[in-house]
Amino acid sequence: MSAPVRVAFFGTPDVAVPYLEALIEAGHGVCVVVTQPDRPAGRGQDLRAAAVKVAAQAHGLPVLQPESCREPDFAQALRASGAETGVVVAYGNLLPCEVLDCPRRGCVNVHYSLLPELRGAAPVQRALLAGLTETGVTVQWISPDLDAGDIICAQRVAIEPEDDCASLFARLNAVGPRLLLHALALIAEGVAPRTPQDAAAVTWAPPLTKADCRIDWSEPAERVRNRIRACAPRPGAFTFRGERRLKVLKAVIVPGSALAGEGQPGTAAEMPWEGYPVVYTGYGALALTEVQPEGRPTMAGTDYARGARFARGERLA
Numbered sequence: 001m002s003a004p005v006r007v008a009f010f011g012t013p014d015v016a017v018p019y020l021e022a023l024i025e026a027g028h029g030v031c032v033v034v035t036q037p038d039r040p041a042g043r044g045q046d047l048r049a050a051a052v053k054v055a056a057q058a059h060g061l062p063v064l065q066p067e068s069c070r071e072p073d074f075a076q077a078l079r080a081s082g083a084e085t086g087v088v089v090a091y092g093n094l095l096p097c098e099v100l101d102c103p104r105r106g107c108v109n110v111h112y113s114l115l116p117e118l119r120g121a122a123p124v125q126r127a128l129l130a131g132l133t134e135t136g137v138t139v140q141w142i143s144p145d146l147d148a149g150d151i152i153c154a155q156r157v158a159i160e161p162e163d164d165c166a167s168l169f170a171r172l173n174a175v176g177p178r179l180l181l182h183a184l185a186l187i188a189e190g191v192a193p194r195t196p197q198d199a200a201a202v203t204w205a206p207p208l209t210k211a212d213c214r215i216d217w218s219e220p221a222e223r224v225r226n227r228i229r230a231c232a233p234r235p236g237a238f239t240f241r242g243e244r245r246l247k248v249l250k251a252v253i254v255p256g257s258a259l260a261g262e263g264q265p266g267t268a269a270e271m272p273w274e275g276y277p278v279v280y281t282g283y284g285a286l287a288l289t290e291v292q293p294e295g296r297p298t299m300a301g302t303d304y305a306r307g308a309r310f311a312r313g314e315r316l317a
Helices: 014-025 051-058 072-080 123-129 165-188 221-231 301-307
Strands: 006-011 029-034 039-041 046-048 085-089 107-111 134-141 151-158 237-241 244-253 278-280 285-293
Touching: 006 014, 006 051, 014 029, 014 051, 014 085, 014 165, 029 051, 029 072, 085 165, 107 165, 123 134, 123 165, 123 221, 134 165, 151 165, 165 221, 221 237, 221 244, 221 285, 285 301
Parallel strands: 006 029, 006 085, 085 107
Antiparallel strands: 039 046, 107 134, 134 151, 237 244, 244 285, 278 285
């Protein structure tokens, strides 16, 4: 193993926890953990600590929770920690230059795409929505501009046909911590590259909106299915059956359904497919294999079909 690096770790949600654990297990000195302030959550709106804070406290690590990284005392506290490198994984805020300059070896970020493709907050969701068959993990030097830093290293990851956000995140999380440790080894040895990104190849991955999550049945079946994959398991792609919202969490393209004139987009087929309710799209048909009716738990499409029969030609909107 290369020499350990003293690290300031910036992260907030559960997706960042494996990276913190990997740094600790590899023997790097995590001298401070920076995460978002506790936020109200749940029905009672009680203050709840982020997953990274919980993990940091379990290891007895000091935690900083600034409302803004521009607070003058924050940069001072970061310098006092003695961190050589900042590691940022899903922290939730851009770091100002005065913070980026604190660690003497710079700050790095783990991003879930092959930069410069899919810069932004939702690269996994946008990769699925676009129907891509490949994405990856990139470790980059952080620059003041969003996801525009020079690249240290990257690794490609295939997107499987059945992937949704949960399964794709799981495989990216299996690759990311190892890639981060590799980048830190290069930094420790003083040989970490700085490969500029191709500005002409930049694409963007903004957060999903409510409109992104609403199913448009006039789209081809493959496109509708990609939307369902991109929104699953949360927030869930949705349609309306009458006035009630129906989330569709998994769907399968019905074999042989890509025939002209089978049914109007958004209408239910008279016959189910293998017990699943079937809805026609602009080209082809989808069997709804996992759904969540409004006010009810997630259920298999077969169970939903038995309890809530579709009328012939019934339209979803």
